[in-house]
Amino acid sequence: MSELAPILVVRNVSKHFGGVQALNKVSLDVFPGEVVALAGDNGAGKSTLIKAISGVFQADEGDIVLDGRQVAFVSPQEARDSGIETIYQDLALADNLSIGANIFLGREPIRRLFGFLPVLDRAKMAEAARTTMEMLDFHVTRLDAPVAAFSGGQRQAVAIGRAIFWNARLVIMDEPTAALGVPEQLKVIALIHSLKAAGKGVIFISHNLRDIFEVADRVVVFRRGENAGERKPNETTSDEIVRMMVGK
Amino acid sequence: MAEPATKGPAYTTILVRIAELRAWLFLIVLIVFFETWARLAYDVSFVLNTYNLQSISVFATAPLLLALGQTFVIISAGIDLSLGFVMGLASVIAAHTANYVQAVLGLPPFLSMMCGILAGIAITFFPGLVNGWLIAYLRVPPFIGTLGMYGVARGSAYLFAGGMTISINNDWYSAIGNDRFFGVPLLVILTAIACIIMHYYLSQTRFGQHTYAMGASQAAARRAGINVKNLTMKIYLLSALMAGVAGALYTGRFTAGAPQAGEPLLLDSIAAVVIGGASLFGGSGNIWGTIAGSLVIAVIQYGLVFINVEPFWQFIAVGAVIIISVLVDQTQRRFLGGRQVE
Numbered sequence: 001m002s003e004l005a006p007i008l009v010v011r012n013v014s015k016h017f018g019g020v021q022a023l024n025k026v027s028l029d030v031f032p033g034e035v036v037a038l039a040g041d042n043g044a045g046k047s048t049l050i051k052a053i054s055g056v057f058q059a060d061e062g063d064i065v066l067d068g069r070q071v072a073f074v075s076p077q078e079a080r081d082s083g084i085e086t087i088y089q090d091l092a093l094a095d096n097l098s099i100g101a102n103i104f105l106g107r108e109p110i111r112r113l114f115g116f117l118p119v120l121d122r123a124k125m126a127e128a129a130r131t132t133m134e135m136l137d138f139h140v141t142r143l144d145a146p147v148a149a150f151s152g153g154q155r156q157a158v159a160i161g162r163a164i165f166w167n168a169r170l171v172i173m174d175e176p177t178a179a180l181g182v183p184e185q186l187k188v189i190a191l192i193h194s195l196k197a198a199g200k201g202v203i204f205i206s207h208n209l210r211d212i213f214e215v216a217d218r219v220v221v222f223r224r225g226e227n228a229g230e231r232k233p234n235e236t237t238s239d240e241i242v243r244m245m246v247g248k
Numbered sequence: 249m250a251e252p253a254t255k256g257p258a259y260t261t262i263l264v265r266i267a268e269l270r271a272w273l274f275l276i277v278l279i280v281f282f283e284t285w286a287r288l289a290y291d292v293s294f295v296l297n298t299y300n301l302q303s304i305s306v307f308a309t310a311p312l313l314l315a316l317g318q319t320f321v322i323i324s325a326g327i328d329l330s331l332g333f334v335m336g337l338a339s340v341i342a343a344h345t346a347n348y349v350q351a352v353l354g355l356p357p358f359l360s361m362m363c364g365i366l367a368g369i370a371i372t373f374f375p376g377l378v379n380g381w382l383i384a385y386l387r388v389p390p391f392i393g394t395l396g397m398y399g400v401a402r403g404s405a406y407l408f409a410g411g412m413t414i415s416i417n418n419d420w421y422s423a424i425g426n427d428r429f430f431g432v433p434l435l436v437i438l439t440a441i442a443c444i445i446m447h448y449y450l451s452q453t454r455f456g457q458h459t460y461a462m463g464a465s466q467a468a469a470r471r472a473g474i475n476v477k478n479l480t481m482k483i484y485l486l487s488a489l490m491a492g493v494a495g496a497l498y499t500g501r502f503t504a505g506a507p508q509a510g511e512p513l514l515l516d517s518i519a520a521v522v523i524g525g526a527s528l529f530g531g532s533g534n535i536w537g538t539i540a541g542s543l544v545i546a547v548i549q550y551g552l553v554f555i556n557v558e559p560f561w562q563f564i565a566v567g568a569v570i571i572i573s574v575l576v577d578q579t580q581r582r583f584l585g586g587r588q589v590e
Contacts, residue, residue: 096531118452
């Protein structure tokens with residue numbers, strides 16, 4: 001991978017909340033087609049880092065470079081517009097809207113009725129939902145159904161589908177398998193492989209070391225807001241990762 | 249990877265559809281009931297009576313105008329308790345302004361009326377923006393923020409009115425509130441136009457779509473890049489503006505501005521939205537349901553008077569319909585397997 005330029009470079013990023021140093025000079029690279037797993041105990045700074053990357057808040061110090069360009073997003077919207085999609089544990093879907101409406105949430109397509117009256121382009125949203133979900137091997141018959149009607153894995157696929165549809169460069173996934181049963185977890189792992197195959201960079205946060213070993217190309221371990229080292233899954237064991245996480 | 253596309257068998261879809269249309273079913277049941285009673289007891293028709301239809305539809309206009317704005321608020325998982333007295337405030341300001349412009353500035357009645365209506369609607373920017381600001385920026389719960397505004401609007405309306413009703417003497421203005429166009433009351437035509445515009449906003453624009461999204465999950469809306477604060481401001485402003493329209497029209501209908509114009513209508517507006525299929529937890533509801541809900545209330549109120557039943561029964565009847573409606577809503581949610589209370 002060394003011949004490719006990294007999609008994302010994080011250099012010496014720090015962030016504190018009041019007296020609490022949440023991140024202390026943390027660094028991270030993500031290359032195209034690479035899945036980087038962030039491991040760490042609760043409060044290690046994983047979520048803080050991804051929030052700094054995805055524009056939820058700004059880092060106090062340090063550089064975030066996306067595709068060779070230094071960035072300082074002031075909102076999640078700006079990060080999305082630059083190709084960073086974040087998929088949260090609790091999915092961040094509007095349960096009462098259709099798959100298409102969720103894919104387009106916040107950037108709905110508009111067509112002109114009778115040539116002048118702007119209306120939502122539902123046909124376009126449904127079509128995008130159909131093609132995107134097919135790409136992820138979900139065959140949806142009821143495109144107008146609210147996503148509340150679908151299973152957890154299918155809903156996770158909607159969130160991932162949103163990232164694919166908008167052609168994200170970097171997909172950040174925060175505990176994507178946490179709320180799912182085992183078959184659905186496998187499905188999400190398969191979805192991550194398809195993101196990787198599509199050349200996206202993926203940052204993957206999980207407490208589940210089995211998932212991490214299953215899917216990651218690199219494991220970056222955080223401890224108390226600092227880098228505690230990184231390993232390739234085939235060159236380490238879960239015991240070693242746990243030791244790095246707890247600092248023994 | 250072959251999984252069923254949705255949970256549950258197909259008949260749940262049909263049940264959900266029926267539940268969504270419950271307000272219209274209520275309406276049909278009520279009309280059949282009053283029609284039967286009127287035929288049996290008085291040998292007259294309830295429905296095939298132009299006067300009845302005109303009265304019921306005019307009766308429904310004011311609560312419906314409030315309910316249109318309330319629909320957006322409730323879908324966004326909020327509530328607006330200030331609407332009744334915002335309507336009263338608008339009614340008083342409209343009457344004062346129309347009188348002042350005509351008597352002091354000497355403008356003709358039509359222009360005086362227009363100034364009155366515009367001033368009545370314009371004054372509602374204040375309560376609308378303050379409600380939105382309290383809820384969006386200061387994170388005051390909608391119930392409390394708008395309850396505060398209920399008091400402020402109530403006091404202001406009575407102060408502006410000097411504790412009285414403000415009569416107007418303007419033929420144009422009273423015509424707006426009382427004349428008919430080919431038998432259809434102008435109030436009904438104006439309210440129908442408002443319904444079409446609100447239906448368009450709710451079902452066909454990003455604003456409407458984002459209102460639904462925010463009602464389902466404010467976090468999801470925010471993460472999707474929707475400016476939730478701005479959206480909240482717009483929703484409460486819209487709600488207040490509709491109360492302003494209702495107040496300005498009230499002044500025409502009764503040829504007077506009255507601080508208490510909307511006092512009994514606030515609960516009717518919430519009831520209409522809930523009977524119309526919206527959930528008070530947010531995320532669901534639509535304008536068609538709200539129209540049906542308003543008609544249900546108007547038919548109950550007018551119908552009980554028509555069949556000569558003690559008028560106090562209307563409170564019991566409307567209350568029962570609200571409770572049934574909420575029970576249907578909860579049952580439907582259970583069938584859908586969706587979220588209950590979050």
